[in-house]
Amino acid sequence: MSTVIQRDEVDVLVVGSGAAGSLYAAVTAKAGKQVMILEAGPERTLADLQSSQIWARQLKWAGSPVEESGNHKIGHNFNSGFGTGGSAIHHYGVWPRLHANDFNTQSEYGTGLDWPINYADLQPFYDRVQAHIGLSGDANAERWRPKGDAYPMPPLPIFSQGRVIAKGFQAKGMHTAPIPYAVNSLPRGERQSCIFDGWCDAGCPNGALANPLVTSLAEAKQHGATLFHECTVRRLLLNPQGDKAIGVEYQNAAGEVFVQKAKVVVLAAFTVQTARLLWLSEHEKHPRGLGNNHDLLGRYLMTHPAHTIWGLFQEETQPHMGLSGGQLMCQDAYANKRASDERYGSYQWLIANASKPNDLLGIATSRADLFGEKLKTFMQEATQHFGTMVGICDDIPLAKNRITLSQTKDSSNLPIAKTHHDLDPRVARLTDHMVQEGLEIFKAAGAKEPWTGPRAGMHIMGGTVMGDSAKNSVCNPYGQLHDVANVFVAGPSLFPSSGAVNPTFTVTALSLMGAEHMLKHWSQLS
Amino acid sequence: MKRRQFLQASALVVSVNVAGSLLELSCAQAASLKLPYHHFDKDQAHDLAHLADGLVPGAAQQGVVHFLDQQLQRDGDHDCLLMIRYLGVAPPFKSFYLAGLKAAQKSAQTHFNKALAELNKKERSEFIGKMASDALDGWQGPPASFFYFVLRADAVDVTYGTEQGFAELSVPYMAHIKPKTSW
Numbered sequence: 001m002s003t004v005i006q007r008d009e010v011d012v013l014v015v016g017s018g019a020a021g022s023l024y025a026a027v028t029a030k031a032g033k034q035v036m037i038l039e040a041g042p043e044r045t046l047a048d049l050q051s052s053q054i055w056a057r058q059l060k061w062a063g064s065p066v067e068e069s070g071n072h073k074i075g076h077n078f079n080s081g082f083g084t085g086g087s088a089i090h091h092y093g094v095w096p097r098l099h100a101n102d103f104n105t106q107s108e109y110g111t112g113l114d115w116p117i118n119y120a121d122l123q124p125f126y127d128r129v130q131a132h133i134g135l136s137g138d139a140n141a142e143r144w145r146p147k148g149d150a151y152p153m154p155p156l157p158i159f160s161q162g163r164v165i166a167k168g169f170q171a172k173g174m175h176t177a178p179i180p181y182a183v184n185s186l187p188r189g190e191r192q193s194c195i196f197d198g199w200c201d202a203g204c205p206n207g208a209l210a211n212p213l214v215t216s217l218a219e220a221k222q223h224g225a226t227l228f229h230e231c232t233v234r235r236l237l238l239n240p241q242g243d244k245a246i247g248v249e250y251q252n253a254a255g256e257v258f259v260q261k262a263k264v265v266v267l268a269a270f271t272v273q274t275a276r277l278l279w280l281s282e283h284e285k286h287p288r289g290l291g292n293n294h295d296l297l298g299r300y301l302m303t304h305p306a307h308t309i310w311g312l313f314q315e316e317t318q319p320h321m322g323l324s325g326g327q328l329m330c331q332d333a334y335a336n337k338r339a340s341d342e343r344y345g346s347y348q349w350l351i352a353n354a355s356k357p358n359d360l361l362g363i364a365t366s367r368a369d370l371f372g373e374k375l376k377t378f379m380q381e382a383t384q385h386f387g388t389m390v391g392i393c394d395d396i397p398l399a400k401n402r403i404t405l406s407q408t409k410d411s412s413n414l415p416i417a418k419t420h421h422d423l424d425p426r427v428a429r430l431t432d433h434m435v436q437e438g439l440e441i442f443k444a445a446g447a448k449e450p451w452t453g454p455r456a457g458m459h460i461m462g463g464t465v466m467g468d469s470a471k472n473s474v475c476n477p478y479g480q481l482h483d484v485a486n487v488f489v490a491g492p493s494l495f496p497s498s499g500a501v502n503p504t505f506t507v508t509a510l511s512l513m514g515a516e517h518m519l520k521h522w523s524q525l526s
Numbered sequence: 527m528k529r530r531q532f533l534q535a536s537a538l539v540v541s542v543n544v545a546g547s548l549l550e551l552s553c554a555q556a557a558s559l560k561l562p563y564h565h566f567d568k569d570q571a572h573d574l575a576h577l578a579d580g581l582v583p584g585a586a587q588q589g590v591v592h593f594l595d596q597q598l599q600r601d602g603d604h605d606c607l608l609m610i611r612y613l614g615v616a617p618p619f620k621s622f623y624l625a626g627l628k629a630a631q632k633s634a635q636t637h638f639n640k641a642l643a644e645l646n647k648k649e650r651s652e653f654i655g656k657m658a659s660d661a662l663d664g665w666q667g668p669p670a671s672f673f674y675f676v677l678r679a680d681a682v683d684v685t686y687g688t689e690q691g692f693a694e695l696s697v698p699y700m701a702h703i704k705p706k707t708s709w
Contacts, residue, residue, distance in 0.1 A: 041604065042604055047703065049702070049703060050701075050703045050704070050705040050706065051699070051700070051701035051702045051703055051704065051705065052687070052688075052701075052705040052708070052709075053683075053687055054607050054683055054687050054688075054705075054708065054709045055607065055705055055709070057606075057607045057608070057609065057611060057612070058604060058605050058607060060611060060612050061612070062602070062603065062604035062606075062611065065616045065617070068614060073614065075612070075614075077611060077612040077613075077614070078612035078613075082604055083604070195700075195702070197700040197701075197702060198700070199700075199701070199702050202702075204702070205702050205703050206702060320697050320698065320700070356687075356692075356697075357682070357686040357687060357691065357692065357695060357697065358679070358682045358683050358686050358687030358691075359609065359679075359683075359687070360609060360612070360613075360679075362682070362687075364582075364678075364679075364682040364686060365679065365682075368675055368678070369658060371580065371581045371582070371651075371654055371655075371658070371674075371678060372580055372581070372582075372583060372651055372654070373583060375581075375582060375583075376582075376583050379686060379695055380695060383695045383696070383697050384696070
């Protein structure tokens with residue numbers, strides 16, 4: 001290791017420039033704090049977001065490798081971003097809220113973990129984020145939606161694929177509503193409205209998607225926050241007593257090592273790397289890793305089990321059009337997580353996802369069994385008549401599902417992260433039930449021989465879960481480590497339960513709650 | 527169309543030093559000119575191209591081997607654009623491709639007593655079908671079905687994942703930002 005270079009203390013040091021870290025940076029910088037953000041990946045600008053599924057891959061994780069095991073792996077490198085804005089730079093912008101029954105699954109269903117807060121605690125933060133960033137949707141059409149303000153913008157339009165598949169839901173007596181999106185349906189400030197070209201996965205360069213480059217990160221920079229790229233944090237540094245963080249040690253692309261002092265550290269490095277950093281930050285007072293005095297660090301790792309339904313329709317569906325996250329949603333199966341003794345959990349359908357010919361979620365991959373001339377024939381038909389929807393299920397937080405450190409080391413000579421994730425059989429049965437329902441819906445919509453693919457992990461949550469006590473959690477409801485109050489964890493790693501909805505809206509609402517708590521108690525923290 | 531525009535439209539990706547001058551070519555042009563590779567020898571390249579073309583007709587002509595060869599020069603870097611980077615394989619990816627190809631080459635010899643590149647269409651189709659379902663006895667390498675999946679994805683990329691590929695499928699490309707090159 002080269003010489004360690006000391007840097008002057010900042011007020012708030014944020015690790016990671018994704019949705020959570022950027023929000024913390026914006027709120028604290030606006031309040032006059034001196035804020036520095038360290039991002040492990042390279043710099044990205046809107047101009048880098050080329051419309052191509054091939055080029056989109058440069059936005060995916062390329063940092064320290066992650067070992068994965070278990071019968072339902074988390075798909076780390078697909079679900080994690082790398083560079084400015086983290087994975088949020090090209091997230092699909094599907095922003096439903098958690099439901100009230102997601103917060104008390106242990107109390108209500110005897111399964112999983114309860115949150116230390118409930119929906120009513122978080123609702124004001126959902127509403128404020130929604131008003132600030134701007135969401136599109138139709139609150140009235142979402143018959144399942146928990147309480148909250150109406151969306152500031154009308155819903156995005158429904159195209160042919162959405163209309164065709166919606167007929168299947170109607171035929172089955174089910175309901176659909178436009179997906180609530182962190183995507184402009186109308187121009188908003190300097191951000192343009194969506195042009196429905198289906199390139200969301202490659203990133204949205206016109207600002208229609210609320211990615212951090214045009215929202216929180218832009219605000220943070222405007223208020224003086226500084227952002228350094230290709231700076232990988234190696235560990236958090238504590239005072240000799242081990243009850244307060246004094247900063248971080250990080251390494252730049254040239255391998256130079258720095259000590260950056262800070263009054264408060266915000267760990268927003270996404271689920272796996274956040275837990276890894278806490279493991280790497282062992283101290284005399286925390287010999288088994290920071291936040292791990294009760295052997296809870298890394299536990300309750302979750303990913304949404306997801307299944308895709310595909311079909312070919314007689315109608316022309318224009319599958320390349322719309323948004324990657326879909327056009328419509330259905331949460332008819334959300335209210336009762338115990339609809340059957342055999343299975344557990346809620347699920348939702350995201351319907352009519354824009355699909356391009358190639359890539360993991362592309363049309364060709366949907367029939368991975370086809371090759372040669374049969375594939376060619378399929379592609380010619382499918383690119384005109386393809387329909388798809390994705391079902392997303394609850395996961396059950398299991399203590400054995402955990403992020404730990406591997407014996408293998410990365411190029412910086414630090415142990416890499418190791419993740420283990422098994423699916424609870426009750427959830428596996430839920431996914432089977434959901435798939436059968438999805439195939440029936442597609443048949444009812446007129447699909448010729450609908451089909452499905454393997455179960456996949458979507459989103460990554462847990463590992464540093466929040467709770468009301470150090471005995472049952474790593475962090476308090478505001479994301480503060482129970483053991484070291486001036487370290488805030490931000491991101492989906494805080495979730496004690498996964499719910500069955502996309503997490504970014506909740507991540508953002510929780511971050512706002514945590515950042516304001518930090519400012520309110522600043523004198524005690526600094 | 528000016529030369530530069532043509533190259534951009536047709537996936538400029540290969541720079542070749544010819545008598546001291548840097549020649550910029552698309553993968554398809556590089557393939558048609560049979561330019562050498564950094565990571566594959568001549569036999570490996572022939573076999574890989576023949577296999578990929580059996581997976582996705584047209585992939586060899588679109589320069590799938592040059593695509594792989596070029597991307598493997600960025601093996602493990604954040605700008606490597608191969609789909610394998612998020613399929614749970616740790617870099618370097620070159621070892622995966624070489625091991626998969628070696629297994630396929632040996633398997634072709636075992637089952638047909640021929641080099642992979644010499645399989646006729648019927649034999650190649652039978653071989654790929656068995657590869658996809660892990661039914662090639664004696665296969666030694668990464669799981670055959672997984673190698674099939676990865677190489678098929680690469681072949682799909684070069685054939686259908688470009689502006690030209692979209693056009694051949696009559697899919698409007700509708701770029702927000704038009705890619706400077708296909709990859």
